[in-house]
Amino acid sequence: MSARLGFRLAAAGFALLAILVAALQARRPAPVSAPPAATIQQPRPIDARLARCQAIGAEGAQDPDCLKAWNDARTRFLGVRRAGG
Template identity: 45%
Template sequence: MDSKLLARIGAVIFVAIAITMTAIEMSRAPEPPRAGPAAVAETSATDPLLIELRRCQSIGAAGASDPDCLRAWAENRRRFLAPGALPAARIADGATPQEN
């Protein structure tokens, strides 16, 4: 067999497989959305730290001198830097932020 003929047969087979796979994929029903974002929204609605951080964000520049905002920001830093910590328990007990 001629190598050009073999290349053409291979190309035709490849295109046929690609068209078949595309047709199969287009005929599938769309998958329902996953519950990932809803679970994150539910967690953020019950997390006291996130509620406090949103309050601090809403008061603007006054949050820089608010002791509760300073404590929330310190706790947020600890949560970010030490993922094994229990931040919800520490912010609820009213502990003062520690400056490093």
């Protein structure tokens, strides 16, 4: 047997082994993970104000409390104040 034939047989065997391992892995059922534990968090006061503003819809665009709540939320997330707000 020549070295060239031996390398070809080894490569073919490796390819067959890889296909076999992939097929066996595909048949294995996915692991069942436990659902994440539900944590109940109390909404912060600013979140309650934003929820109220969302509930009143378009009227929130003229509501001073909503404008202040949105500005506070923007400042909290972005760390910058909006000019005129």
